[in-house]
Amino acid sequence: MTRYSAFSLLREGLRGHRGWQPAWRKARPKPAYDAIIIGGGGHGLATAYYLARNHGMTRVAVLERGWIGGGNTGRNTTAVRSNYFYPESVALYDLALRLYEGLSQELNYNVMLSQRGMLIAAHTPAQMEICARIANAMKLNGVDGELMGADEALQRIPLLNQTTDARYKCMGGIWQGRAGIARHDAVAWGYARGASDRGVDIIENCTVESLLIEGGRITGVDTSLGTIRADRVGVAAAGATPGIVAEAGVRLPIHTYALQAFVSEPVKPCLDTVLLYLGTGTYVSQSDKGEMVFGGGLDRVPTHGQKGNLPAQETVISGLLEMFPAFGQLKLLRQWAGVVDVVPDSSPVIGPVGPEGLFINCGWGTGGFKAIPAGGWLLAHLMATGQHHEISRPFDLDRFARGRLIDEAAGAGISH
Secondary structure (H helix, E strand, O other), X not given: OOOOOXXXXXXXXXXXXXXXXXXXXXXXXXXXXXXXXXXXXXXHHHHHXXXXXXHOOOOXXXXXXXXOOOOHHHOOOOEEOOOOOOHHHHHHHHHHXXXXXXXXXXXXXXXXXXXXXXXXXXXXXHHHHHHXXXXXXXXXXXXXXXXEEHHHHHHHOOOOOOOOOOOOOOOEEEEEOOOEEOOHHHHHHHHHHHHHHOOOEEEOOOOEEEEEEEOOEEEEEEEOOEEEEOOOEEEOOHHHHHHHHHOOOOOOOOEEEXXXXXXXXXXXXXXXXXXXXXXXOOEEEEOOOOOEEEEXXXXXXOXXXXXXXXXXXXXXXXXXXXXXXXXXXXXXXXXXEEEEEEOOOOOOEEEEOOOEOEEEEEOOHHHOHHHHHHHXXXXXXXXXXXXXOOOOHHHOOOHHHHOOOOOOHHHHOOOO
16 A cells, blocks of 8 residues: 655645546546446446446446536435335345445445444424334334434433423434444545446546437437447436436436535534434434534425525524534534435336336435445346346336335435
8 A cells, every 4th residue: 555645645736646546547438338327426336336346247338427426426414324114115225234334345445434323313202103113114124223212312412402491302213223424425436446447437527418219229328528329328317317318208206306414613523423303304413524414304496406595504503403502603614405306205216217228216315325335236237137126126117107105205304
């Protein structure tokens, strides 16, 4: 391993990193590939990595209209968890969590996974009853989860507001010890390096302008860098997915909203778990640098904008201060929004659509980051074999025609 002194790090920074080997190749598009993935976020990069790693497909291109990880992968609050209700959802998100648990070793790249546990806090007897149902369902589905009382919750998070005038006193909630946070850009960069090392071309600043469809099957894409041919195309482009597949005659049941998030100035360690308050919809964790990273519910105005606004700021910060009055003196450093694509049953859509050879991975709502490894694993399986993995099958678009919805509004956190 190469070691750098402080002086050499400064020198390389001033020289534009010319002495360092890039983590992944800056590729130019070839005329044709075996598979194309539209979207250079976490899900797209993970798909490329698992196509190469699991299925031996290396003639693969990832097309990103901006820079990799510049969308939702870099605009979230970094929580990872599998505390869902339905067996199908638990299988999906726990696959992701299990892959996260070995991801740093798998990629030889530290994704900074911190399994500090997560508490979903309840404030009424009705909420505690729902928490008990979810905790029992998690155990039945083979995932760690337990119902926690108020005393134990306060032992874990002593700063919680328990004053006599507290509007939302914590009565306990659901605890998942394996939940936690990971570093969002490290996940994207690790998958990018792993895919590139296996021969995948990662092509940034390449906008897909249209799909090529001939004889009822996909044959490639037209892009801002020219035509690229492939008989398999996967779309993992979050809120942009409905527009991309619309020209293939596919109408997705997706509405796109902004999910806003915030970061405070750094302070000494005072919160060593992830916390979600059911009463306010606010959730928070403390980063490794000491910042408070927090967010709340969706801004229910359809948009593709990635900007915050003052009404959402007021709502989320008031929820944070209800949880922790001691945070009232913190200074806010940043506010931003990610674009989330929400499906009516608050579960993702994974599967083939439209012409033969076209596949999608979308509709993750607020759960996209936590699902990156599973989303990539399952889309890669689809693209390589043409068949669903048993875990992705329930999330096919045909569930709406069959009435087999997986309504995870509460578990997904979308209904705050």
